[in-house]
Amino acid sequence: MFLIFAALMAEAKTIAFHTLGCKLNFSETSTLSRMLENEGFEKKEFTDVADVYVINTCSVTDNADKECRQLVRRIQRKTPESLVVITGCYAQLKPKEIAEIPGVDLVLGAAEKFNIAQHIRELSKGDSAKISSCEIEEVTGFNASFSINDRTRTFLKVQDGCDYNCSFCTIPMARGKSRSDNIANVLRNAHELAAAGVKEIVLTGVNLGDFGKGSDGNLKHEENFFDLIKELDKAEGIERYRISSIEPNLLTNEIIEFVANSKKFMPHFHIPLQSGSNKILGLMRRRYKRELYTERVKLIKTFMPHCAIGVDVIVGFPGESDEDFKETFDYLHSLDISYLHVFTYSERDNTHALSIEPVVPIHVRNERNKSLRNLSYMKMQYFTQQHTGETRKVLFEGHAKNGVMEGYTDNYIKISTPYQEEWVNEIIDWKI
Ligand code: SF4
CATH class of the missing domain: 3.30.750.200 (Transcription Regulator spoIIAA)
Known part of the structure; x- marks a missing residue:
């Protein structure tokens, strides 16, 4: 049975997303969602009935394949006529395997992820899935992304891909060569987020410290990660920044010293x-x-x-x-x-x-794994004890679970307290 998308557009136009994997994937799903909402789609929860389902996959998760199959099966049982689009790292690595999952209509590789609107417009429900993917070497574009949840914290993608070749890792095969946004554009996004009420930005990338560099001459630019954090520190509006993750060999003395003297970059690596x-x-x-x-x-x-x-x-x-x-x-x-x-x-x-x-x-x-998780628990307890009694700045988040809200100190100690609406998205001096 064929369901033409044009007919679908005239009717409900609902879309639901599911993200597997890391913060980078979450920030990209968030951006894809905003793009499609701007195209007239109404966003639904993944558990709701929707006309189109998008699954943004991960290659690091152990059971990417299993999880993807389960999700598609669930959609098929609930609403067999809905369109199912699979994108993300796993879609780039194993497009044919994914296309063979019954119920999948479209597999979008890394180069086509951000052209999703156009692909969905041309999509119809059929017997076999369409694959739109190319060799990862050809993926050279950069698409800035950010996630906004409850406005308190956002993950802002400033870099993508990786030129390293760690022997266990498939990310360079799934995301391609290292490439970055430019500082002017990152600042524009930071201002936009500040105007939307966001107080904290987590800078996100695959290999953040490589910002602006990269082994491919065509993809690198003159700016580097240290330049980026200096400029962000000067920008008006955002009160806190965190660096999501940085390779030890790229974490330079000057970055450490700069963070130590900055009021905006949090003491957290x-x-x-x-x-x-x-x-x-x-x-x-x-x-x-x-x-x-x-x-x-x-x-x-x-x-x-x-x-x-x-x-x-x-x-x-x-x-x-x-x-x-x-x-x-x-x-x-x-x-x-x-x-x-x-x-x-x-x-x-x-x-x-x-x-x-x-x-x-x-x-x-x-x-x-278990031994190290126990060690981690002990380390976290010890770290918290070391700071007990101190007054530190906490940014409270908007989610409430069983009447309890959470926030993080500047140095990433999680604080839980009974929900107070007036504290949401506020930075408060808090005695630990
Ligand atoms: S630096 Fe990270 S992303 Fe790059 S190859 Fe190594 S593990 Fe993978």
């Missing part, structure tokens, strides 16, 4: 480590040794003893022996950091890590 063993860092093809990481943490703490430091770690990478893991555990235990994001290594097609041996059994990977 998230720095991927991935392993505390130099042997494993080498196998991962990371661009630093743990000594550099230690140095970065020490410098941050010298300038800002109150600074929150979050760490990404991968456990169970091939070749990670019990001794290597112990080395990582002891290293993190001794390091003056605030919390960990722990990822369990999982195999990804077309990555170099697949050829590294020995493979770590799944149950060992899970045990290691």
Whole structure:
């Protein structure tokens, strides 16, 4: 049965989104949603009935494939005539596989994601899915995006893609070469967000510290990440900025010193480590040794003893022996950091890590994950205790759950308190 989209446009025009994965994906879905609302679509919740469903997928999530299939199946059961569009990293990596999922109508690769409106306009319900994708090498455009939830915090994408080749990672294959917005445009977006009442911007990208650089001469520009934060700091309107994540080798002394002296950049860094063993860092093809990481943490703490430091770690990478893991555990235990994001290594097609041996059994990977999650909990408790009794600035968010609202201090300690409407989107001096 064919349902022509023109007929659909004349009637309901409703659209629903579902995002899998990271903050970058959330910011992009938010932008796609605003684009389509400007085209006349009415936005619905994903659990509602809609004429078009868009699923923005991730390649990092373990079960991207399974999750995607489940979501499509759910749509098919509920409303088999609706159009189903799949985009995002997984759509770029495995377009054919996705197109074979019964019920999928359109697969949009990285280059076509932001032309979604035009694609939907030309789409009709048919037996086989249409694929609009190209080789990732051809993806060179940059589309700025931001998410606005309850106006308090927004994730602003300023950079995309990555020129590194970490041996476990598919992101460069899914998102392409490093490319960035320019500072003038980032400032324009920041002003727009400030005018909409946003108080805090989280700068987001795949490899943020690479802003403006990049190995492809055609994609780089003269501005760099340090220039960007200096200009944002001067801009009127936004009161707080955070740097979502920055590679240790790109987190320079001048960035650390600048953040320490800035009133707007919050004392909070998230720095991927991935392993505390130099042997494993080498196998991962990371661009630093743990000594550099230690140095970065020490410098941050010298300038800002109150600074929150979050760490990404991968456990169970091939070749990670019990001794290597112990080395990582002891290293993190001794390091003056605030919390960990722990990822369990999982195999990804077309990555170099697949050829590294020995493979770590799944149950060992899970045990290691659990140990580090416990360590993270202890680190967070300790960090919070260190600041208990201090008065720090908290930005309260708009969501209320069971009558409780949440906010974060400048140094990323989560505060929960009974809901007070007048505190939403306000920065309040709070005794921890
Ligand atoms: S820096 Fe490494 S892990 Fe991060 S996106 Fe680039 S290749 Fe992937």
